[in-house]
Amino acid sequence: MKTTLKPKTEKMEGSGEKTISCFRVFNATNDMVNRCLTYKGPAKLILIVALAFLFASAAAPQHRSPWKVPESAKEKKNPFAADESSITRGKESYKTECMRCHGKNGLGDGTSSEKLSETVADLSSSEVQGQTDGIIFWKISEGRRPMPTAKSTLTDDQRWDIINYIRTFAKK
Numbered sequence: 001m002k003t004t005l006k007p008k009t010e011k012m013e014g015s016g017e018k019t020i021s022c023f024r025v026f027n028a029t030n031d032m033v034n035r036c037l038t039y040k041g042p043a044k045l046i047l048i049v050a051l052a053f054l055f056a057s058a059a060a061p062q063h064r065s066p067w068k069v070p071e072s073a074k075e076k077k078n079p080f081a082a083d084e085s086s087i088t089r090g091k092e093s094y095k096t097e098c099m100r101c102h103g104k105n106g107l108g109d110g111t112s113s114e115k116l117s118e119t120v121a122d123l124s125s126s127e128v129q130g131q132t133d134g135i136i137f138w139k140i141s142e143g144r145r146p147m148p149t150a151k152s153t154l155t156d157d158q159r160w161d162i163i164n165y166i167r168t169f170a171k172k
């Protein structure tokens with residue numbers, strides 16, 4: 001038995017043209033006429049285009065807004081000199097609290113990094129290395145989703161030591 005498909009346009013009947021606004025204008029022969037701005041495209045098309053944009057932007061790599069680091073935090077000094085003992089302590093904390101995301105050499109390629117929705121920062125980059133200890137200390141302390149706050153897992157001293165260790169990732 002043959003079935004005929006219902007024409008798709010049927011549903012859109014009557015919604016073909018919409019008047020947006022009308023106004024009076026003089027035409028070429030100087031007669032006053034009514035002109036209306038109308039919209040003919042099917043609303044569906046707009047929806048499809050809008051959805052396409054939505055998906056495209058969701059798939060594109062997100063550029064996140066800059067961190068809002070308070071001025072008072074920026075110039076805080078690291079109480080520890082970047083000597084061997086501080087770096088060794090920092091490395092231990094880094095291994096347990098940071099490495100799974102930031103990776104062995106801080107490149108952002110830790111074992112958990114692929115599961116995250118956000119790109120893990122490359123700690124060896126000049127963007128990160130160019131920041132003051134104070135700024136990095138604040139970021140580690142506060143975290144930003146999906147990066148956890150380290151305030152509850154590491155003491156202040158441990159976080160300062162980590163910064164001395166992170167400095168060893170800098171590209172030479």
Ligand code: HEC
Nearest residue numbers: 064097098101118119120121128136139140144146147150
């Ligand atoms: C769950 C994964 C995860 C863990 C664990 C983690 N981070 Fe992050 N980290 C990230 C992500 C993702 C970003 C990027 C966040 C952003 O830009 O909003 C980031 C950003 C940073 C930044 C800021 C870089 C910049 O753009 O200025 C620093 C510094 C940092 N992490 C250091 C650490 C340290 C040190 C630890 C361990 C105490 C740690 N992170 C633990 C995922 C993680």
